[in-house]
Amino acid sequence: MDKKPFTPGLGENAVTVTRVADRQWHALDDDVVAGCGYAEHRADGRLFVSIDAWHDAAFDRLAEVMPAELPAPLYTVVDEADVELTARWRRAGFTVRRRECEYAVPTDPGVTGLEAVQPPPGVAIVPAGQADETLLRAVDRAIREEVEATAGWWQSMPAEVIPRPAGDTIVDPSKYVVAAAPDRYLGLIRVVTVNRPRVGLVAVRDGERRRGIARALLAHALGTLHRCGHDAAWTEVQESNRAASALFEGIGARPVGANLELVR
Numbered sequence: 001m002d003k004k005p006f007t008p009g010l011g012e013n014a015v016t017v018t019r020v021a022d023r024q025w026h027a028l029d030d031d032v033v034a035g036c037g038y039a040e041h042r043a044d045g046r047l048f049v050s051i052d053a054w055h056d057a058a059f060d061r062l063a064e065v066m067p068a069e070l071p072a073p074l075y076t077v078v079d080e081a082d083v084e085l086t087a088r089w090r091r092a093g094f095t096v097r098r099r100e101c102e103y104a105v106p107t108d109p110g111v112t113g114l115e116a117v118q119p120p121p122g123v124a125i126v127p128a129g130q131a132d133e134t135l136l137r138a139v140d141r142a143i144r145e146e147v148e149a150t151a152g153w154w155q156s157m158p159a160e161v162i163p164r165p166a167g168d169t170i171v172d173p174s175k176y177v178v179a180a181a182p183d184r185y186l187g188l189i190r191v192v193t194v195n196r197p198r199v200g201l202v203a204v205r206d207g208e209r210r211r212g213i214a215r216a217l218l219a220h221a222l223g224t225l226h227r228c229g230h231d232a233a234w235t236e237v238q239e240s241n242r243a244a245s246a247l248f249e250g251i252g253a254r255p256v257g258a259n260l261e262l263v264r
Helices: 056-069 083-091 133-149 213-227 242-249
Strands: 003-006 015-021 024-029 032-041 047-053 074-079 095-106 124-126 176-180 185-193 197-204 232-238 254-263
Touching: 015 056, 024 056, 032 056, 047 056, 056 083, 074 083, 083 254, 095 242, 124 213, 133 176, 133 185, 133 197, 176 213, 185 213, 197 213, 213 242, 232 242
Parallel strands: 047 074, 197 232
Antiparallel strands: 003 015, 015 024, 024 032, 032 047, 074 254, 095 232, 095 254, 124 176, 176 185, 185 197
């Protein structure tokens, strides 16, 4: 094991950092574990790090050793309300890359106002698990290219929708509901339920926007969740994406917090 001693100051115990696995480190304070550091590649290929430490000396030493042993750039995510943790990462050379607002989204059609919403003429909603994979991947690529050519903010989308090394963002086709024209798909929504339902993505092709397709997708997805017994879902929207914020706030979603993505 690779041990790196560190003495934070006069009168304090020495902190030693040990790499205990390929992407895991322990900080030992007088032979007692005082902190743990982890590194993980997300689906998009980016490397995220996290540290759990009992005091600043252990955190600072882990935040010094880990970047020296890992390829740059490194990313981490913190709750904006955790001022102390944010300050620790900033002290380690990390800066804010983006801010995401977290919303609690009601599912009850009587609350969202989506009860009577139908897709526009010529558009059908294809339920989750029934989409044609070829058409699904095609609309995903088309929307991605349109966003990059105009707003250019796709690379600041959440990690799970940024292209993976193979260029494929459709990790599990069964999680997508799509809006379909007779010959192609016009939009999609992705909902994943682990501990609670999460709306990870709502997107519509450029020439098809402002027709009510996004609202129809939300009406179907949220209505399905409501019938399955879920009172609420949650989603995250980048602060600068005003259109997405307006869409969710317009159906009664309320902000419940914010996360900061930091990069070094």
